[in-house]
Every structure is written in structure tokens, then in C-alpha cells.
Amino acid sequence: MTTIAKAKYFPQRLPENQGNPLIEAIPPRLSPEQLIDAVARLPDFKSAQRDWTDYERELLIKRLERCVIPLSVYQDIYATIYTTLIAGYQDRNPMGSTTQHWLYGVTQNVQINSKTTADSLLITGLSGAGKSTLINSILSCFPQIIEHEKYDGECFLQKQVVYLKIDIPPDASRKALCLSFFSAIDDALKADYYHQFSNTRKSIDQLETTIHQICASHCVGMLIIDEFQNLNVAKAGGEEVILQFFDSITNNAKVPIIKVGTPAALRLFSAKFRSGRRAGSAGFYELSQLKRDEQDWKTLVRAVWKYQWVKNPRKLDGQLENTLYELSQGIPFCLFKLMQLANLEAISSGTETISASALRKVYKQHFGLLRHALSSLRKGNPKQYEDLMPVSVWLEGGHSSLPLGHLINLAKSEDFRGEAAKEIKGHVEDAIAEFDLSASQRRHLQRMKKSFEAKEAEGKGSEFLGIES
Incomplete structure (x- = not known):
């Protein structure tokens, strides 16, 4: 609008x-305080709503879809x-x-x-x-x-x-x-x-x-x-x-x-x-994916947990918080979806409470293909899902068209001389300055830089064999 x-x-x-x-x-x-007031979108929640009809509470739960916690x-x-x-x-x-x-x-x-x-x-x-x-x-x-x-x-x-x-x-x-x-x-x-x-x-x-x-x-x-x-x-x-x-x-x-x-x-x-x-x-x-011990995750999960439209709400304890993180992997969308589905399940089943087992149940029943992606995140291997790969994976060799991998492969396969060597040396300097490199990658890039400096002056080609990516 x-x-x-x-x-x-x-x-x-x-x-x-x-x-x-x-x-x-x-x-x-x-100001920071004014910004929070301006962008936060919190559901209108009152404890008395827990006594409303199942139909009314189911509609109230939909409010979680529009929730914004900055x-x-x-x-x-x-x-x-x-x-x-x-x-x-x-x-x-x-x-x-x-x-x-x-x-x-x-x-x-x-x-x-x-x-x-x-x-x-x-x-x-x-x-x-x-x-x-x-x-x-x-x-x-x-x-x-x-x-x-x-x-x-x-x-x-x-x-x-x-x-x-x-x-x-x-x-x-x-x-x-x-x-x-x-x-x-x-x-x-x-x-x-x-x-x-x-x-x-x-x-x-x-x-x-x-x-x-x-x-x-x-x-x-x-x-x-x-x-x-x-x-x-x-x-x-x-x-x-x-x-x-x-x-x-x-x-x-x-x-x-x-x-x-x-x-x-x-x-x-x-x-x-x-x-x-x-x-x-x-x-x-x-x-990026929220980490279990960072303040943003704690702020988010504690805020979302308040929205229990069930008759027997629980306090957030260590087990519940660990379960929420394990199932959502720190992805806000998944956390909100879990809470929405868990509320609905507790009402429809008549248990009227959100437990760790209830969270696991709705996760298995309703998360479908998301479970495979979240499992990859859980294992620290999201490379098969482009939209779940963190930037660090892209920049450090998680994809064949990455700048760093592209640079190293280019240096292996091409014969650079003079001005071309000077240009590639500049790219190498950028990589050293900007990327979070492993010790091995840093050593290789430093050697590449020295070689290109020499070839820039000599105007001769350079070959790089055995460079790890």
C-alpha cells in the first residue's frame, strides 16, 4: 500500500x-527506541483469550504470521x-x-x-x-x-x-x-x-x-x-x-x-x-542462521513463547528452548511456524498444552521437505540447498562459481603476464583482505601474490600447481 x-x-x-x-x-x-516502536508488530494477546472457543483461538493463532520482532x-x-x-x-x-x-x-x-x-x-x-x-x-x-x-x-x-x-x-x-x-x-x-x-x-x-x-x-x-x-x-x-x-x-x-x-x-x-x-x-x-547462545535468538524465542493460546500454558525451560532450536535451527520463519502449528495441535487434540513431544510431532507431520533442508543445516552441510548456504560457504568454496574458487582455478589454468598479472595480483590482495580464510588458503594466496608480483615485473607467465581450494 x-x-x-x-x-x-x-x-x-x-x-x-x-x-x-x-x-x-x-x-x-x-532513535533506536523509536525504530523498535515503529517496526514491531506484536499480536494482540491477552490471557483471557485462552478461554475463547476453539474456532476463535485458531483465528487468533494466525496472527503469528504477521508478527515482527525486530x-x-x-x-x-x-x-x-x-x-x-x-x-x-x-x-x-x-x-x-x-x-x-x-x-x-x-x-x-x-x-x-x-x-x-x-x-x-x-x-x-x-x-x-x-x-x-x-x-x-x-x-x-x-x-x-x-x-x-x-x-x-x-x-x-x-x-x-x-x-x-x-x-x-x-x-x-x-x-x-x-x-x-x-x-x-x-x-x-x-x-x-x-x-x-x-x-x-x-x-x-x-x-x-x-x-x-x-x-x-x-x-x-x-x-x-x-x-x-x-x-x-x-x-x-x-x-x-x-x-x-x-x-x-x-x-x-x-x-x-x-x-x-x-x-x-x-x-x-x-x-x-x-x-x-x-x-x-x-x-x-x-x-545468518541465529546461534543458540546469541542474544537475538534468546530475544526471539522468549518473545514468541508468550503466544500460547492454550488453556495450560507452560513456562519456557531449557528443554523446550533446546527443542525449539533443534527443530527450527535458528531460522525465524521455522520458529514461528512451529509455534503456530503447536498451538493448533494442542487445541485440536485436546491436550491444551505445548510440550517438547508436541513440537516434535508437528515438525514430523507438517514440515515436509523443510525437514531435509533443516537436517542439512543441523549437520553443518547445507551445500545442496542454495538458499540455505551462508555467505561464508559461498565465499570459501562451497559452490563452483564462487569468487575465491574461481580465482584459484583461474590462476592454475591461465598464463598471465605483465598487466594481466598485475590485475590478478589485485584480486588476490582483495581475497587476502576480505575473506575469512583458513591458514592453508592464506598461505597459498600469499604465494600466489608473490609469484604474480614477479611475473608482473618480468612479463612472463606463471603456473600454479598443487594449490588447494
Whole structure:
């Protein structure tokens, strides 16, 4: 649902933000306490509801599906998104002549030289970890549309699109991505771009240019690309073509992009090792599997356990908490599903209590294929499930197209000289600095770096045999 607000301008202390209506109209940043109040969605629960009819309680249990309990990562991601949004508007002040010149160039598809570019942010995590819930909750802290009428005593008619969220359909091509954008902007502005361009004979490059023009003319503050892993690399023309598509938005339209998806999205950044910087120049966040001893898990499980609509509720003890973790493996979706099903089972069976055995019963009866995936997590071997593989597995050799594995295999198979050796040496330096390496991997990469340094100077090829990956 689109939220629309009339522009109300807030004074800015930073000189680069002053006199910019697009920035001044953004609501002030929330404090940590205000953010929790804004995003938390807790079921309306009263102990008296336990005496209601079975039918009424079954409906009440459905409220768990809409429950949002903000964890610590919410604070960090909200702060980064807020800063990225404001920074993205700093070089697009509609009151400035430079912006008018740039805007003319974008709308007329004329290249305007500019040294500024917008940031990008990558948010990834296991399937069921709550990525979409998190991003939707944070976006709810902003109006999607701000309507301007007058600024500083002068007429200023402008509909400012603060954010645009695009859900990528499965197996999406580059054209499908463009059409998803048009559909999203139609929903926000009640426009008709999708109908206008869905059957057009325009090339994909022309559609991309149209996206730049729409972003510029409607003052789009940031793009959120959800389910990023759904992009089909082959259909989209290859990894580099996809990356250039998003680069053109941040470079030409100056719109920050927030990419959200499972770690499988990292495959898009494997061909060119340094493209990891293009994935998230403003930051990278992983919503990983919650660990049994971390505070976020304890906060979540204790909060969820309160919602027992059974006549004989139990206190949370060590056995129950261990059972909940063993069955859910620290995945929020699985924890909420367990509690929902356990409540229903206790009511329908007449036991009216949630026990460890009841939790195991509903797990065996209702979790189906999820049980195989959770079993893989339990054993520490989730590689057969792309959407359950943590980023560390992707980056350390858990998939054939990983940057690190790709780099080492490339070094084994290719004969690099001169400038090529210098380029690969830079990739190796990035790997040493950025990856959580084993001692063996680190030693091999250090040897690779020294060899490439020598070959860079000599201009001779280099072979690497027996390098472990």
C-alpha cells in the first residue's frame, strides 16, 4: 500500500543538505527506541483469550504470521538505508542549476559528465531469515510518496518517490526486470508505464534509458530489488550485462540501489572478483542462521513463547528452548511456524498444552521437505540447498562459481603476464583482505601474490600447481 505525505520541511545542520527540498522533506531519523516502536508488530494477546472457543483461538493463532520482532540488525540496516537515501539526494537538489543541467541530459538521453554516483547496498541471508520482513518494516518508516507544492515561498509542484520496491519474478530476464520496474512505479504513482512499454518494440537498452528518465523526473530516492537471486544470468545477457544495468542506474540516474536476496545472489558477482564492491558500496549485511547462545535468538524465542493460546500454558525451560532450536535451527520463519502449528495441535487434540513431544510431532507431520533442508543445516552441510548456504560457504568454496574458487582455478589454468598479472595480483590482495580464510588458503594466496608480483615485473607467465581450494 502506497503511503503519501504532504511535504513538511525539517531544518538541516549540514550545509550540503540545506536548501534541498528532497532532503528536508524526509522525516527525521528515528532513535533506536523509536525504530523498535515503529517496526514491531506484536499480536494482540491477552490471557483471557485462552478461554475463547476453539474456532476463535485458531483465528487468533494466525496472527503469528504477521508478527515482527525486530532484532539487532534492524538498527544497523535502518541507519545505513537512511544515510544512503540522504546522500543519494545531495547531488540532486532540484533548486540547483547543476541538477537542472543533469536532469536535462538524462531526460534527453544526452551524456552529461558527472563525477558523482550513488551507493549500493547488499542485504542477504538464508531463506526464512526474515529479509523481506526486515526491508518492508524499515520502508514503513518512510512515506513512499511526498507531495511538494511550495518551497521557500516559491511554487514547487513535485511528487517525490522516496523509494521503489521491485520484486524480481523467478527466472527473470533483463526485460522482465524492466517491466517489474514499470509495474512498481505504476503502483506508486497510479501511472500507466507498464501498459505503455510491455508490448513496445523498443530495445532493452531503450527501456533502460526510460528507467533513468523516470527515476530522474520523479526524484526516486532509492530502488529496492527484492529476490535478487531470481535474475537469470543467461537470459539477462551474462553477469557483466546485469552489473552494468545496475551501474547505469547508480551512475546516470544517481539512484542508490538496495539489493536483497539469498546468498545465491552472489553468483552474479563471481566473474569479476572486484565486482563485490559494485554489489554493496554502502555496505553488506547478512541475516545468518541465529546461534543458540546469541542474544537475538534468546530475544526471539522468549518473545514468541508468550503466544500460547492454550488453556495450560507452560513456562519456557531449557528443554523446550533446546527443542525449539533443534527443530527450527535458528531460522525465524521455522520458529514461528512451529509455534503456530503447536498451538493448533494442542487445541485440536485436546491436550491444551505445548510440550517438547508436541513440537516434535508437528515438525514430523507438517514440515515436509523443510525437514531435509533443516537436517542439512543441523549437520553443518547445507551445500545442496542454495538458499540455505551462508555467505561464508559461498565465499570459501562451497559452490563452483564462487569468487575465491574461481580465482584459484583461474590462476592454475591461465598464463598471465605483465598487466594481466598485475590485475590478478589485485584480486588476490582483495581475497587476502576480505575473506575469512583458513591458514592453508592464506598461505597459498600469499604465494600466489608473490609469484604474480614477479611475473608482473618480468612479463612472463606463471603456473600454479598443487594449490588447494
